[in-house]
Amino acid sequence: MDPVFLAELAINGALTGLLYSLFAIGLVLIYKASSVPNLAQGGLTMVGAYVVLALARDVGMPLWLAIPIAVAIMFGLGFGIERVALRRLAGRPVVMILMITLGLDIFLRGTTLAVWGGTSRSMELGVSYEPLFLGDILVSRIHLVGAFVAVMFFAAFLLFFRTRLGIKLRAIADDYMASWSVGISVERGIGLSWGLASVVAVSAGVIWGEIQGVDQALSLLLLKGLTVAVLGGLDSILGAIVAGIILGVVENVGADFLDPLVGGGSRELIVAAVLILTIMIRPHGLFGRHDIERV
Amino acid sequence: MSMEDQTVAEPILSMNSVEVLYDNVLLAIKGVSIEVPKGKMVALLGSNGAGKSTTLKAISGLLKAERGHISRGEIRFRGTAITEVLAQNRVEMGICHVIEGRRVFEHLTPDENLIAAAPLGMNRAALNAEKDRIYNYFPRLAERRNSLAGYLSGGEQQMLAIGRALVTQPDLLMLDEPSLGLAPFLVAEIFDMIKKINREEGLSVLLVEQNALAALEVVSDGYLIENGRVVMHDTAEALKANSDIQDFYLGGKEGSNFHNVKHYSRRKRWLS
Ligand SMILES: Nc1ncnc2c1ncn2[C@@H]1O[C@H](COP(=O)(O)OP(=O)(O)OP(=O)(O)O)[C@@H](O)[C@H]1O
Ligand SMILES: [Mg+2]
Numbered sequence: 001m002d003p004v005f006l007a008e009l010a011i012n013g014a015l016t017g018l019l020y021s022l023f024a025i026g027l028v029l030i031y032k033a034s035s036v037p038n039l040a041q042g043g044l045t046m047v048g049a050y051v052v053l054a055l056a057r058d059v060g061m062p063l064w065l066a067i068p069i070a071v072a073i074m075f076g077l078g079f080g081i082e083r084v085a086l087r088r089l090a091g092r093p094v095v096m097i098l099m100i101t102l103g104l105d106i107f108l109r110g111t112t113l114a115v116w117g118g119t120s121r122s123m124e125l126g127v128s129y130e131p132l133f134l135g136d137i138l139v140s141r142i143h144l145v146g147a148f149v150a151v152m153f154f155a156a157f158l159l160f161f162r163t164r165l166g167i168k169l170r171a172i173a174d175d176y177m178a179s180w181s182v183g184i185s186v187e188r189g190i191g192l193s194w195g196l197a198s199v200v201a202v203s204a205g206v207i208w209g210e211i212q213g214v215d216q217a218l219s220l221l222l223l224k225g226l227t228v229a230v231l232g233g234l235d236s237i238l239g240a241i242v243a244g245i246i247l248g249v250v251e252n253v254g255a256d257f258l259d260p261l262v263g264g265g266s267r268e269l270i271v272a273a274v275l276i277l278t279i280m281i282r283p284h285g286l287f288g289r290h291d292i293e294r295v
Numbered sequence: 296m297s298m299e300d301q302t303v304a305e306p307i308l309s310m311n312s313v314e315v316l317y318d319n320v321l322l323a324i325k326g327v328s329i330e331v332p333k334g335k336m337v338a339l340l341g342s343n344g345a346g347k348s349t350t351l352k353a354i355s356g357l358l359k360a361e362r363g364h365i366s367r368g369e370i371r372f373r374g375t376a377i378t379e380v381l382a383q384n385r386v387e388m389g390i391c392h393v394i395e396g397r398r399v400f401e402h403l404t405p406d407e408n409l410i411a412a413a414p415l416g417m418n419r420a421a422l423n424a425e426k427d428r429i430y431n432y433f434p435r436l437a438e439r440r441n442s443l444a445g446y447l448s449g450g451e452q453q454m455l456a457i458g459r460a461l462v463t464q465p466d467l468l469m470l471d472e473p474s475l476g477l478a479p480f481l482v483a484e485i486f487d488m489i490k491k492i493n494r495e496e497g498l499s500v501l502l503v504e505q506n507a508l509a510a511l512e513v514v515s516d517g518y519l520i521e522n523g524r525v526v527m528h529d530t531a532e533a534l535k536a537n538s539d540i541q542d543f544y545l546g547g548k549e550g551s552n553f554h555n556v557k558h559y560s561r562r563k564r565w566l567s
Contacts, residue, residue: 170407170411171407177394179400179411180356181386182386182460183387183414289402
C-alpha cells in the first residue's frame with residue numbers, strides 16, 4: 001500500500017482518536033471520584049453543545065463569549081447533579097449510581113428534544129473546511145483544532161492533579177472513609193469532578209457538534225468514548241489520550257483494509273472488538289490502577 | 296487542699312449515655328458514657344465487636360457513612376454538643392479519628408497524604424512546617440516521602456495515618472487499634488511518639504486498643520467496654536492491678552481477647 005496514504009489514514013485516525021479522548025477525559029474524571037462510568041457523559045456533551053448554540057444563535061452572543069458562559073453553566077449543572085441526584089445515594093451500591101447516570105442520559109436527551117427539537121443544527125465555528133496539507137498528507141482543520149484542545153485539557157488536568165485541590169480529589173478516589181476522617185468533603189469533591197467533566201463535555205460538544213451537527217446523536221459518542229476510557233484504564237487521563245490515539249488509528253487503518261472485504265461497517269466492529277478484547281485480556285486497561293498488593 | 300486542686304479540669308470530650316443503631320435495627324452500643332480530660336490520654340479497651348470502633352465513629356461523625364446513627368445520648372466537645380455536626384466540621388473543630396486498619400491513601404505518596412489532609416486555608420509555609428513536624432516525629436516516613444504509600448510497611452503506614460491526622464491540627468486525637476498487626480518494638484515506638492506529642496503539645500488522646508498491656512503503659516485512665524456497655528472505668532494503675540485485666544494478660548497467651556477473660560475466669564472458678 002502507498003505509504004503516504006497509510007500515513008494519512010494513521011494521522012487522521014490519530015486526530016479523530018484524540019477527539020474520542022476529549023470525550024473520554026470527562027468519563028475518567030467522574031470514574032476517578034465515583035468509581036462509575038458516567039453513562040450520561042454523552043448527554044452532557046450534547047447539552048453542552050445545545051447550550052453554546054442557544055447562547056450564540058438564540059441569544060445572539062459571539063462564540064468567544066457563548067462558550068465560556070456555557071462552560072460556567074455546565075459546571076454548575078454538573079455540580080448540581082451531585083447535589084440533587086447523587087448525594088442521597090452515598091454508601092449505596094455502585095450499580096445504583098450507574099442506573100442514575102443512565103436515567104440522567106435519557107432525561108437530558110428528552111429535554112433537548114422537547115426544547116430544541118430533533119433537527120440537526122450546525123455549530124458554525126468558522127473553522128475552514130479547506131484541508132490542510134502537511135507535506136503530502138491531507139488533514140482536517142477542525143480535527144486538528146479538536147486534537148489540540150484534547151491535549152490542552154490533558155496537560156491542564158495533569159497539572160491540576162498536582163495542586164492541593166487535585167491531591168484531595170485523588171485522595172477521595174482512593175478512600176472515601178479515610179477522606180472523611182481527615183475532614184475532606186467527599187461530596188464536594190464528587191461535585192467538583194462532575195463539574196469538571198461537564199466543562200470537558202462543552203468542549204467535546206462544540207468540536208463534535210461542528211463535525212457532525214448538533215442533535216441527539218451527539219449523545220451516542222458515549223460508545224466510542226467509553227471504549228477509549230476502558231482501553232485507557234478508566235481512571236487514567238494519560239490512558240484516555242493514548243487509548244484514543246490507538247483506537248482512532250486502528251479504526252481508520254483497519255476499516256480501510258476490512259471495509260472492501262466485508263462491504264462496509266467494519267468501524268463499528270473494530271470498536272466493539274477493542275472494547276471486548278480489552279475487558280477480556282486486560283481489564284485494568286493500559287494505564288488503569290491496580291489495587292496495590294504489598295509483598 | 297486548695298480549691299484549685301479540687302476542680303476537675305473540664306473534659307475536652309464527654310459522651311453521655313450514647314446509644315448507636317446501625318441500619319436502624321442493630322444496637323451496637325448501649326448507653327456508653329466516657330470522658331477524656333483535657334490533655335490526657337485515655338484508653339478504651341475491649342474485645343472484638345465490643346463497640347470500640349462504633350464509639351469512636353459516633354464521636355468523629357463517621358457513623359453516617361456506615362448508615363449508623365446516634366439514637367440516644369449526647370456527645371459534647373469542649374462543652375458544645377456535636378451530635379448534629381457534620382464529620383468534616385468536627386475535624387475543623389479539632390477532632391480527628393485515625394480509623395481502623397491504617398487506611399492511608401495508597402496511590403498517593405506520604406507527602407501527598409499529608410497535603411490531602413491539610414485544610415485548603417493553610418498557607419504554603421504553614422503546610423511545609425507541618426510536614427517537617429510530622430517527619431520529625433516519624434523520621435522513617437521522611438525517607439519514604441516520595442514513594443507510594445501503598446508500598447510502605449505496616450508500621451510506616453500507621454505512622455503516616457497518625458501523621459496525616461496530626462496535619463488537621465486536632466485537639467483530640469482518636470486512634471483505633473494502631474498496634475494491630477505490628478511488631479512489639481514498633482508498637483512501643485508508635486506509642487512513645489504519641490505520648491511525646493501528648494506531653495509536648497497537650498494533645499488529648501482517646502486510644503482504642505485490644506493490646507491492653509501496651510495501652511495501659513501510656514494512658515492515665517482506661518475504660519473497659521463489653522457488649523456495647525462500659526463495664527469498668529479506672530486509672531491505668533488500678534486497671535493494671537485489676538485481677539480481671541490481669542487475667543486478660545494470661546488469657547492473652549491463649550487467644551488474646553477479652554472473651555477469653557470470661558472463659559478463663561469461669562474456668563478458674565470452676566477449677567478452684
Ligand atoms: N457498619 C456496620 N453495620 C452494621 N453493624 C455494624 C457495623 N459496624 C459494626 N457493627 C456491629 O456493631 C458491633 C460493634 O462493632 P465495633 O466495630 O464497634 O466493635 P469493635 O469493638 O471495634 O471490634 P473490633 O475489635 O473487632 O474492631 C458489632 O456487633 C458489629 O457487628
Ligand atoms: Mg474496631
